[in-house]
Amino acid sequence: MAKCPECGALIDLEEDEVEEGETFPCPECAVDLEVVNIHPLELDAIGDEDEEDEEAEGEDEDELEEEEEDEAD
Secondary structure, three states, X not given: OEEXXXXXXXXXXXXXXXXXXXXXXXXXXXXEEEEEEOOOOEEEEOOHHHHHHHXXXXXXXXXXXXXXXXXXX
C-alpha cells in the first residue's frame, strides 16, 4: 500500500508488483506518480518540479526584460 503525495489517496500497490522508476497516474487525482523507492514503497509526483522550474525561468526572463527596458531608457 502506498500513499499519493499530492492527494493522500491510498493506492493498492505491493513492493513485488512494481519496479523503481515505474510511472503511473494516481487513480484519485490523476497526477503522474513515479516509484522512487521499493523498500519501503515510496511514490513521488512527477511533472510538478518541471512546472515549477518553468515558472521560475519565466519569472527570471520577465525580470531580465524589465532590466533591459530600464537600461534602454
